[in-house]
Amino acid sequence: MSENPCRVSIIIKALNEEQRIAAAIETSLVALQAVGGEIILADSHSTDQTISIAQKYPIRIVQLANPDERCCGIGPQLGYQFAQGEFIYILDGDMEMHPEFLPAAIDVMKQQPELAGVGGQVIEMNTESLEYISRMERASAHMLVGEVDRLDMGGLYRRAAIEQVGYFSNRNLHSYEEFDLAVRLRAKGWQLRRLGMPSVCHYGHDAPPYQLLIKRWQSAYICGLGELVKAALGKPHLGLILTGVKELKLYIAVLGWWLSLFVIWLMPIEYAYKLFVILSVLVFPVAVMGIKKKSFDKAVYSVVSWSFNAIGLLRGLITKQQSPLSSISANIIN
Numbered sequence: 001m002s003e004n005p006c007r008v009s010i011i012i013k014a015l016n017e018e019q020r021i022a023a024a025i026e027t028s029l030v031a032l033q034a035v036g037g038e039i040i041l042a043d044s045h046s047t048d049q050t051i052s053i054a055q056k057y058p059i060r061i062v063q064l065a066n067p068d069e070r071c072c073g074i075g076p077q078l079g080y081q082f083a084q085g086e087f088i089y090i091l092d093g094d095m096e097m098h099p100e101f102l103p104a105a106i107d108v109m110k111q112q113p114e115l116a117g118v119g120g121q122v123i124e125m126n127t128e129s130l131e132y133i134s135r136m137e138r139a140s141a142h143m144l145v146g147e148v149d150r151l152d153m154g155g156l157y158r159r160a161a162i163e164q165v166g167y168f169s170n171r172n173l174h175s176y177e178e179f180d181l182a183v184r185l186r187a188k189g190w191q192l193r194r195l196g197m198p199s200v201c202h203y204g205h206d207a208p209p210y211q212l213l214i215k216r217w218q219s220a221y222i223c224g225l226g227e228l229v230k231a232a233l234g235k236p237h238l239g240l241i242l243t244g245v246k247e248l249k250l251y252i253a254v255l256g257w258w259l260s261l262f263v264i265w266l267m268p269i270e271y272a273y274k275l276f277v278i279l280s281v282l283v284f285p286v287a288v289m290g291i292k293k294k295s296f297d298k299a300v301y302s303v304v305s306w307s308f309n310a311i312g313l314l315r316g317l318i319t320k321q322q323s324p325l326s327s328i329s330a331n332i333i334n
Contacts, residue, residue, distance in 0.1 A: 007035070007036050007037045007038070007084070007085045007086055007087075008032060008035050008036070008037035008038075008085045008086070008087045008088070008089055008102055008106075008156070009037060009038050009039075009040060009079075009083035009084060009085030009087070009088050009089070010028045010031070010032065010037065010038070010039045010040070010089045010091055010097070011040050011042055011075075011076055011079030011080065011083060011088060011089065011090050011091065012024050012025065012028065012039065012040070012041045012042065012079075012091045012092075012093055013042045013044070013075030013076055013078075013079065013090065013091070013092060013093065014041060014042070014043050014044070014046060014050055014075075014092075014093030015043070015044040015045070015046055015050075015070065015075075015093070016046045016047060016048045016050060017046070017048075017050050017093030017094055018046075018048040018049040018050050018053055020093055020094045020095075020096075020203055021041075021050050021053050021054055021093050022053055022056075022057075023096050024091060024092075024093050024094070024095055024096060024097075025039060025041070025054060025057045025059060026057075027096040027097040027098075027099070028091065028097050029057065029058075029059075030097070030099050031097040031098070031099045031101065031102050032102070033099075034099065034102065034103045035102050035103055035106060037085050038059070038060065038083075038084060038085065039057075039059040039060070040059065040060045040061075040062065040079045040082050040083055041054050041059055041060070041061045041062070041079075042062055042064075042075045042076065042078040042079035043061065043062070043063040043064065043333075044063075044064045044067070044070045044074065044075055044078075045063055045064045045065075045066075045067035045070065046063075050093070051063065051333060054334075055333070055334060059334065060082060060332075060334055061332075061333040061334040062078060062079065062081075062082055062330045062331070062332055062333065063330060063331045063333055064078060064328070064329075064330060064331075065328075065329035065330055065331050066329060069171070069328070070219075071171070071172070071173060071174040071220065072173060072174055072175050072177050072221065072224070073169045073170045073171050073172060073173035073174070073177035073180070074169070074171040074328060075169070076090050076168055076169035076177065077167060077168050077169040077170070077171050077324075077328060078171075078328045078330055080162070080167075080168035080169065081327065081328060081330070083159075085159065086158075086159050087106060087109070087156050087157065087158060087159065088156070088157045088159060088162065088168065089102070089154065089155070089156045089157070090154050090155065090157075090169075090178075091154055091200065092153075092154065092202070094202065094203045094204065094205065095153075095154065095200040095201065095202050095203070096200060096201045096203075097199070097200055098120070098197075098198040098199055098200060098201070100197065100198075101120050101156075101195075101197060101198065101199040101200075102156065104195065104197060105118040105120070105156045105195065105199075106156070108193065108195065109156070109158060112191075112193070114189075114190065114191050115158070115190070115191050115192065115193055116157060116158050116161035116162075116185040116190035116191065116192060117151050117155045117156060117157040117158065117161070117182075117185070117190075117192045117193075118151075118155060118156050118192070118193050118194070118195060119148070119151040119152075119153070119154065119155035119156070119192070119193075119194045119195070119199060120155075120194065120195050120197050120198055120199025120200070121145075121194075121195070121196065121197060121198045121199060122143070122153040122154075122198075122199065122200055122202050123198050123200070123201045123202065124202050124204065125201050125202060125203045125204075126202075126203055126204045126205075126206060140152075142194070143194070144194065145194055145195065145196040146193065146194065147191060147192065147193055148192050148193065148194050149179075149182060149183075149186065149192070149240075149244055150178055150179045150181075150182035150183075150192065150244075151178055151182060151192055151194070152178050152179070153178075153200070153202065154178075154199065154200060155178075155192070155199075157181075161185055161188075161190050164188055164190075165181075165184040165185055165188055166184075166324070166325060167324050167325055168181065169181060170227075170228075170231055170324040171322060171324055171326070171328060172227055172231060172319075172321040172322060172324060173224050173227050173228060173231070174219065174220040174221045174222075174223050174224045174227060174316075175221050175222075175223075175224025175225070176224040176225055176227070176228040176245075177224075179228065179241075179244070179245070180228055180231065180232075183232070183237040183240040183241055183244065184237050186237070186240060187235075187236045187237035187240060209301050209305075210301070210304070213304065213305060213308050216308070216312075217308060217312065220312075220315075220316075220319075222308055222309055222311075222312030222315075223312045223313075223315045223316035223319060224312075224316060225245065225247070225248060225251070225309070225312070225313050225316060226312065226313040226314060226315060226316020226317040226318075226319070227316040227317075227319060227321065228241060228245075228316070229241060229242075229248070229313075229316070229317060230316065230317050230319070230321065231321060231324070247309070248313075250306060251306065251309050251310040251313045252310075252313075254306045254307060254309075254310040255310045255313070255314070257281070257285065258307070258310070260281060261278055261281055261282065264277055264278050264281065265278065285303050285306075286299050286300055286303050287299075289302045289303060
């Protein structure tokens with residue numbers, strides 16, 4: 001890799017990615033040939049062959065010392081602790097880099113000094129997965145070309161902007177870590193942009209719908225929104241979170257829905273009438289979603305998913321957090 005004043009640190013965050021990690025590293029090495037830089041594998045204590053495969057390549061490997069600290073937010077920050085680049089790119093271990101993206105993104109950021117980060121188009125390879133289908137149905141505005149409010153699925157960030165907001169990724173967050181970074185940057189006046197060219201191919205993992213919900217509960221991924229709000233309390237970017245996360249209002253409404261069911265249950269009214277009212281309130285959102293999605297199964301799954309996420313919101317709000325500025329304990333492997 002050639003030296004270049006626009007040196008890029010590609011941080012690959014991974015956990016048990018033995019099937020995809022070689023491709024992630026190899027495509028990153030190719031992408032760096034045009035701009036110069038380094039690759040840092042930030043491993044969240046994988047138990048498969050991820051590390052042994054990665055050791056075959058000329059990269060730095062750092063591993064989370066305590067596997068109990070695993071979460072989406074800790075990997076990027078772990079890698080950032082060792083990064084030297086003027087620009088930082090965050091890549092998942094199940095992604096492959098497009099070689100043309102980095103030079104184009106750096107050119108755009110040089111021309112527009114107000115930009116803290118630039119993303120590209122994410123090419124989904126697992127188009128049958130539940131995640132892909134849900135993402136396409138939502139058609140999120142932040143995945144479109146132009147100025148965006150976040151860079152989900154990775155992006156290239158300016159180190160000077162990161163240093164201004166104190167840290168790269170909040171080590172406490174089990175999800176929403178990219179949105180957290182975005183609102184902290186935007187609160188300081190920085191902008192984010194998505195280009196109309198591919199940046200990565202994404203080979204997402206899949207699981208049966210209800211199994212996925214259980215997995216997200218067990219991993220605390222579902223607590224990310226509550227953790228995000230808690231971390232922002234009293235901070236300038238709290239307003240951007242409250243107005244920018246549309247699902248927050250939905251989950252609060254779901255909690256109100258469950259509370260109304262509980263209140264009805266406690267009311268001193270005839271049992272048969274009480275049961276009728278409870279069933280009516282319980283069925284109403286399923287019926288509405290059934291009409292909207294034209295599928296009873298999808299309607300039931302939506303309501304169950306909302307309920308999981310609503311409880312996860314509360315769980316995240318009461319979860320104890322460490323200072324996001326604190327150093328993360330790591331084992332340096334390479």
